[in-house]
Amino acid sequence: xxxxxxxxxxxxxxxxxxxxxxxxxxxxxxxxxxxxxxxxxxxxxxxxxxxxxxxxxxxxxxxxxxxxxxxxxxxxxxxxxxxxxxxxxxxxxxxxxxxxxxxxxxxxxxxxxxxxxxxxxxxxxxxxxxxxxxxxxxxxxxxxxxxxxxxxxxxxx
Amino acid sequence: xxxxxxxxxxxxxxxxxxxxxxxxxxxxxxxxxxxxxxxxxxxxxxxxxxxxxxxxxxxxxxxxxxxxxxxxxxxxxxxxxxxxxxxxxxxxxxxxxxxxxxxxxxxxxxxxxxxxxxxxxxxxxxxxxxxxxxxxxxxxxxxxxxxxxxxxxxxxxxxxxxxxxxxxxxxxxxxxxxxxxxxxxxxxxxxxxxxxxxxxxxxxxxxxxxxxxxxxxxxxxxxxxxxxxxxxxxxxxxxxxxxxxxxxxxxxxxxxxxxxxxxxxxxxxxxxxxxxxxxxxxxxxxxxxxxxxxxxxxxxxxxxxxxxxxxxxxxxxxxxxxxxxxxxxxxxxxxxxxxxxxxxxxxxxxxxxxxxxxxxxxxxxxxxxxxxxxxxxxxxxxxxxxxxxxxxxxxxxxxxxxxxxxxx
Numbered sequence: 015x016x017x018x019x020x021x022x023x024x025x026x027x028x029x030x031x032x033x034x035x036x037x038x039x040x041x042x043x044x045x046x047x048x049x050x051x052x053x054x055x056x057x058x059x060x061x062x063x064x065x066x067x068x069x070x071x072x073x074x075x076x077x078x079x080x081x082x083x084x085x086x087x088x089x090x091x092x093x094x095x096x097x098x099x100x101x102x103x104x105x106x107x108x109x110x111x112x113x114x115x116x117x118x119x120x121x122x123x124x125x126x127x128x129x130x131x132x133x134x135x136x137x138x139x140x141x142x143x144x145x146x147x148x149x150x151x152x153x154x155x156x157x158x159x160x161x162x163x164x165x166x167x168x169x170x171x
Numbered sequence: 172x173x174x175x176x177x178x179x180x181x182x183x184x185x186x187x188x189x190x191x192x193x194x195x196x197x198x199x200x201x202x203x204x205x206x207x208x209x210x211x212x213x214x215x216x217x218x219x220x221x222x223x224x225x226x227x228x229x230x231x232x233x234x235x236x237x238x239x240x241x242x243x244x245x246x247x248x249x250x251x252x253x254x255x256x257x258x259x260x261x262x263x264x265x266x267x268x269x270x271x272x273x274x275x276x277x278x279x280x281x282x283x284x285x286x287x288x289x290x291x292x293x294x295x296x297x298x299x300x301x302x303x304x305x306x307x308x309x310x311x312x313x314x315x316x317x318x319x320x321x322x323x324x325x326x327x328x329x330x331x332x333x334x335x336x337x338x339x340x341x342x343x344x345x346x347x348x349x350x351x352x353x354x355x356x357x358x359x360x361x362x363x364x365x366x367x368x369x370x371x372x373x374x375x376x377x378x379x380x381x382x383x384x385x386x387x388x389x390x391x392x393x394x395x396x397x398x399x400x401x402x403x404x405x406x407x408x409x410x411x412x413x414x415x416x417x418x419x420x421x422x423x424x425x426x427x428x429x430x431x432x433x434x435x436x437x438x439x440x441x442x443x444x445x446x447x448x449x450x451x452x453x454x455x456x457x458x459x460x461x462x463x464x465x466x467x468x469x470x471x472x473x474x475x476x477x478x479x480x481x482x483x484x485x486x487x488x489x490x491x492x493x494x495x496x497x498x499x500x501x502x503x504x505x506x507x508x509x510x511x512x513x514x515x516x517x518x519x520x521x522x523x524x525x526x527x528x529x530x531x532x533x534x535x536x537x538x539x540x541x542x543x544x545x546x547x548x549x550x551x552x553x554x555x556x557x558x559x560x561x562x563x564x565x566x567x568x569x570x571x572x573x574x575x576x577x578x579x
Contacts, residue, residue: 080366101463101544103362103449104370105289109333116333123293124336124343131258131290131470131549132540134491143543145474147258147467148351148358150449151289152544168545 045113047157050093071162072096079104083151085111086171096160099170101152105144112155115140119155141167204409204424205434209308210402216410216421216534216552220252222341229533230471230552232408234425236262236350237305240271241313247271247305252347255408255425256469257562259351261358261392262304262314263288266297266321267340268347273300276315276390278374285324285373285381286317286392287331288358293338295319296327299372304395306350309427311398315390319344326379330370349469350395352406352425354450354575355565357391364388397564402428404567405574407435408468412557415498415518417525417532421556429561429578430570440561440578442571443507450575454548455512456503463547464505466560466577470551473517474542475503482541483523492522493539503548507576517554 065076075087083102090096095113100106109116119142122135133153135142144153154170205211214234218227232255239247248271250264276284276299284299297319304314320339327337338344351358363369363386372386397403410423428435445452445465454464456475472492483494498520506512518537525535536556542549554560563574571578 081362081369103359105334107330107333108335109329120336131467131551132472132474132491132543134541134543136485145543145547145549147450147465147469148260148288148353149355149360150451150463150465152463152547154543 045110046095046098046115046155047113047160048095050089050095072165079106088156088165088170090160090162094160096162096165097154097156097170099152099154103149103151105151105153112142115155115157143167204411204422205407205426208432208434210427210432210435212307212309212425212427214255214408214410214423214425216423217419218533219345220341220347223345226342227533228345228471230535230538231345231533232410232423232468232552232555233346234306234350236348238262238264238271238273238316239303239305240273241301241303243303250347254346254349254469256349256351256467257353257406257408257560258465258467258469259288259349259358260353260355260394261317261351262302262348262395263295263297263317263319263351263392264348265339265341265344265346266318269318271302273302273316273318275300278384278386278390280374282374282376283324284384284386284390285375286358286371287328287334287373288317288319288371289334290338293335293343294327294331295338295344296324296331297321297339298324299390299392304398306395306425307427309396309399309402311395311400314395314398315392316395317392319348324375324378326381328373328381328383330368330383331373352394352396352562354445354562354577355394356397357388357393359386359391361388363391394564396427397567399427402431402435403564404431404569405429405561405563407559407561408555409559410555410557413534413536415520415537416529417535419529419531419533421534429563437561437569437571437578438559440559440571441511441513442509442563442576442578443505443511443513444509444572444576446508447565447575451547452508452577453506454503454550455506456501456548461546461548463544464549465547466505466550466554466562468552468555468560470549471538472551473519473539473553474547474549474551475539476542476545476547478541480519480539480541483521487523488526489522489538491540493519493541494521494523495519496521498537505550509576515554 067074073089081104083104086099088097133144142155237249359371373381374384375381407426454461483489519539520537561578563576565575
């Protein structure tokens with residue numbers, strides 16, 4: 015049990031409250047599909063600040079990286095990362111952020127596509143939206159099977 | 172869709188035959204390409220390099236660039252089908268089309284400088300090299316450029332490859348290179364001068380031993396148009412209007428400088444300033460204020476969030492584009508950071524019908540696609556047809572004030 019997961023457990027326990035508590039601390043983020051207690055290895059990668067916010071049915075871990083990119087990770091009540099989003103001058107390390115879904119993302123991104131500056135992947139088990147240009151990237155990915163009831167893609171900020 | 176070669180020859184032969192390719196002179200209506208001059212380079216919208224014959228580009232703007240080994244007037248190469256992009260900064264050439272040998276830039280420790288660039292659906296890895304750059308009658312010496320997919324530098328650090336698949340061939344890149352003439356001087360800027368883990372710049376002891384590094388602003392890959400001796404404060408992209416059914420090929424002008432010559436004054440154009448950090452401005456659409464909007468010649472459609480418009484299915488000829496049952500007439504308002512705003516009317520046609528009606532078209536003014544960012548309207552190349560769109564560079568004074576801004 016790490017300091018991160020300990021703190022998270024605390025918030026998950028208080029999740030009935032909406033956006034009740036915000037804390038900044040220098041810890042790492044989780045990986046899409048992974049359990050929050052299994053991500054200690056991610057710590058070393060991110061040198062950013064973490065803010066945890068709880069909402070009904072999920073929690074949001076928001077990391078501000080040194081380059082200014084903000085990465086948000088959405089965690090189910092059961093402690094699984096079901097969505098990630100990013101915005102800022104750098105794309106995040108998607109191999110780390112997407113975890114087991116990265117290969118699926120890479121294969122789909124490699125397939126011929128007519129859109130430029132915009133990548134959409136719509137698989138039954140993985141949805142990715144990525145867009146932007148130099149100095150301003152944004153996007154998100156989620157696992158439909160893990161989405162909390164009532165949560166939609168529009169709730170990903 | 173078939174690729175059409177048509178008027179490519181104008182771009183290929185550059186300034187020598189501009190008189191035969193450019194538009195008229197005198198007083199110009201917006202969207203009328205400027206005639207030949209030292210600060211004017213021909214541009215073309217067509218299917219792209221020959222390698223893309225079976226999968227031609229759509230709404231992709233190209234020009235021709237001549238690069239030379241630093242200091243040489245004979246060791247030069249002229250390369251066609253370089254994409255013109257106001258959404259990035261710096262010149263990047265595919266290693267597979269480069270026949271010149273260019274010196275690789277080194278850092279203070281004498282190690283080679285390499286760069287990882289993210290074009291969002293993949294990454295482009297390769298050395299930062301130094302070249303003299305000529306575009307039309309303008310030239311700049313010792314410009315830091317990127318060579319993408321260089322044979323000597325094939326081992327990609329995992330921090331770079333983690334952004335997706337490699338885009339290091341003409342096929343995957345969609346062009347022979349890209350000319351970034353966006354509002355910023357460098358591709359990364361001050362962030363890369365201070366943060367080691369910046370994701371852009373790497374110092375390589377050997378081709379298999381690279382680590383991320385800070386890079387002084389002056390050594391970063393630089394928008395060549397900011398380094399010209401004159402006409403270096405901005406660019407104008409001038410494309411004629413095209414009909415609702417599209418066009419096989421469209422030629423226009425890339426004009427260097429704003430208010431520096433008789434042919435590049437602002438005239439009746441209005442200035443819309445952009446966020447000095449990321450180039451964004453605001454678009455009001457459908458009752459929403461989209462604060463991360465931008466104007467980008469490198470986007471091949473109008474990308475905006477509107478869940479009410481159907482999207483062409485994955486097995487169609489235009490997967491991912493909007494597919495309304497009938498052409499939509501829409502409007503939005505663009506607002507600069509300076510508060511100046513303008514109403515813009517535009518149309519979104521059914522992309523499948525467009526391309527099935529005329530398979531030869533590569534230029535269209537009425538295609539769109541969903542924007543993954545619900546706070547962003549990306550005014551891509553369709554917005555450029557029938558307009559003269561000015562991009563003013565940051566830190567540069569112009570007759571319309573200091574950049575960064577767009578004007579039209």
